[in-house]
Amino acid sequence: MNKKQLIMEKALELFAKQGFETTSIQQITDYCGISKGAFYLSFKSKDELILALIDHFMQELTTDIDYLVNGRDLPVTLYRFFYTTFETFIKHADFVKLLMKEHTQSLDDELLEKLRYYDRKTDQTILSIIEKVYGDVITTIKYDLVYTVKGLINSYSSFLFFNKIDFDVALISKSLEEKTDILAKHMTTPFITDESLEMFQEIPKEKMQKDVLLQQINSTMEKIEDSLTKDSLILLKEQIGELTYNSAIIHGLIGNLAEQPECKRLSYLLTKYFDFAK
Amino acid sequence: MNKKQLIMEKALELFAKQGFETTSIQQITDYCGISKGAFYLSFKSKDELILALIDHFMQELTTDIDYLVNGRDLPVTLYRFFYTTFETFIKHADFVKLLMKEHTQSLDDELLEKLRYYDRKTDQTILSIIEKVYGDVITTIKYDLVYTVKGLINSYSSFLFFNKIDFDVALISKSLEEKTDILAKHMTTPFITDESLEMFQEIPKEKMQKDVLLQQINSTMEKIEDSLTKDSLILLKEQIGELTYNSAIIHGLIGNLAEQPECKRLSYLLTKYFDFAK
DNA sequence: TGACAAAATGACCGGTTAGTCATTAGTATA
DNA sequence: TATACTAATGACTAACCGGTCATTTTGTCA
Known part of the structure; x- marks a missing residue:
């Protein structure tokens, strides 16, 4: 296994148990x-590890929800939003525990900034879902709905x-x-x-991390039989490492994927990724 | 000012900014x-300071709510509950910030235990209010209401x-x-x-801390004109230091207070305090 | 004023931390 | 097998931590 990945996984386990401050580098390396x-050799400092952890897992956490909202696949429902949210919470339980524990800012301003960034991103996602589900009828109460949904998720998660x-x-x-529905109606x-x-203003999009995307590709690849799709995936995977084809080819390859239902989500992610790259 | 109080106040400020771990004793004493x-000379250890802080402010935080629920003064309403909650949050803003930050974690099991204890106490208080407001009609949904209320308070506070x-x-x-009302009805x-x-089982009551009580007495004393009430207060204050009168006298003195509307709350607290003492 | 005690000080201790770097082990090539 | 290079090691450093305690300052009496 990649050493960087190994460290991140093991460190997350320890952080979830003990918190950032109380976990030493020595403990992590021993583990x-x-x-x-x-x-x-893998990280410049302890802080860099923490930042990397947050970025990596926050992307993992938001990837599915993001697709749910922006990928034109199925109609967005609150049920699907909550379902996906709790499902990913279970999948990344250690990280969620860490987040609930270390609601903090102790380390430095950079970490605080990062957490605030993702918090606002979550606000926007929830707002966007609520707008899609209820339309213009709820304009006066939509921000209250956002914070109610956040509160519900938080409270039930820690429970x-x-x-x-x-x-x-x-x-x-x-x-x-x-x-949520009852509140929206009454x-x-x-x-x-x-x-x-102002809190809900657009925030700059961040580039999807390569490792998250590659992981998604690998897990999808296992499910695929069709050779054309598989080849397209392999080629795209290479292009993530080093972009040599022109965007028409990339677009075509991604188009190949869209035909397979299992790859719809991935084709959305790839489109998003290569849009940034060009 | 009392040195212990000085340390607690200044330390709370620093903790609210930086968290427990990252604030050193040196920083506190410099400040x-x-x-x-x-x-x-004031605290045996850093841990003792933290424990003291939590106990002190948690009592401050719960005192008003506790009176609202258990003191037979006015009918309990959710409005009054939320109002009192946010009012005390403003009053003890630094501590609330610290709580939001240092959700759980790290130092030792004793601290974790303490926070869990107060969390469960809060659960019970909210449950009790909901039961009083809505009666038996909401038995099947009352626990969901508790966690919804907690979620709302949490979400709006951090906002x-x-x-x-x-x-x-x-x-x-x-x-x-x-x-809350809409949800209770629908x-x-x-x-x-x-x-x-099982989570809502009775938990052992803790003894009210003397310093919190004395502070309450002092602040009430300033508002009082009536000399009989004032004398009763002074005598009761002495008795908190050292109990020499028998309980009939104490009971009578507290009775004197109950006649003054400004002292109703205090008389409830004193009754509660001396009930433990005997 | 002087004698005594209580309050306050900060240099110091043992322990732990994040981070460094000279040295060694492992591996690929020729 | 010899060479060249990278990957990995762990003893080491400097800084900081919570906590101690011999010493000094301050306050209070006769």
Whole structure:
């Protein structure tokens, strides 16, 4: 396994248990079975590891939701939003634990900035879903709905994680969808009005991290039989490493994928990725 | 000013900014303008300071709400609950910031235990309010209401604190009351069922801290004109230091207070305090 | 004023940390 | 096998941590 990946995975485990501050580099390297020096061949500092962890897993966390909202696949529903959210929470339980624990800013301003960035990105995603689901009818209460949804996710997540309950994702999604729906239909007294709008301004998009994308490709590749699709994937994978083809070819290759239902999501991600590259 | 209080106040400021781990004793003592040695005359260790801070401010935070629920003064409403909550949040802004930041974690199990204890206490308080407001009609959905209320408070608090907004406590209370009310009336698909009930079991009551009580007495004393009430207060204050009268006298003195509307809350607290003492 | 005690100080200690770097082990090539 | 190069090591450093305690400052009496 890639050493950088090994360190990130093992470090995340320890961080989730003990937090950033109380976990030493020595502990991490011992846990990885490597030397202290080897750590510094992969990361310039402890801070860089933490930043990398947050970026990597935040992308993992938002990738599915992002596709749900922006990929023109199925109609967006709150149920699907909650379902996907809790599903990815389970998949990346350690990271979610760490986030719930270290709501912090202790280390430095850069980390704080990063967390704020992703927080605002989440706000926007939820807002976008609510607008798509309810249309213009709820303009006066939409910001309140955003913060209610955030509150529900937060509260129920910590409930579930603290009590280590094996839970039914479908049930909780249905339950939270109902709550949001009821509020959307009956709320008349919002608290957050338009003057708070600045918080929901567009924020600069970040480039998708290569490693996240490559991982997505690899996992999709396993499910694929069709040789044309497979070849397209292999070629695209090479192009991620070094872009040599012109964008028409790339576009065509991505088009090949779109024919396979299993690859719809991936074709969306690839389009997004190569849009930045050119 | 009392040195212990000075340290607690200044340390809280630093903790709110930087978190527990990253704030050193040296920093605290520098900020207080005292020597490192002087710190250890007031506290046995850094851990003891943190524990003391949490106990002190958690009592400050829960005192008003506790009176609202258990003192038979006015009927309990969700509006009053939210109002009191946000009011005390403003009053102890630094501590709330610290709590939002240092959600759990690290130092030792004792601290974790303490935070869990207060969290469960909060659960119970909210549950109790919801039961009083809605009666038996909402038995199947009451736990979901508790976690929704917690989620709302959490989400809106961090919204307000992060954006440093000067906000209208009455408006946010009205808004959140409406949300809770709507959900109580329409929710049909709860997620948290009776099997989670163990979490809401009775937890042992803790003794009210003397310093919190004394502070309450002092602040009330300033508002009082009536000499009989004032004398009763002074005598009761002495008795908090050292209990020499028998409980009949104490009971009588507290009775004197109950006649003054400004002292109703205090008489409740004193009753609670001396009930433990005997 | 002087004698005594209480309060306050900060140099110091043992321990741990993030980060460095001279040295060694491993591997590919010829 | 000899050479050249990279990957990996762990002893080491400088800084900082919580906590101690011999010493000094301050306050309070007769």
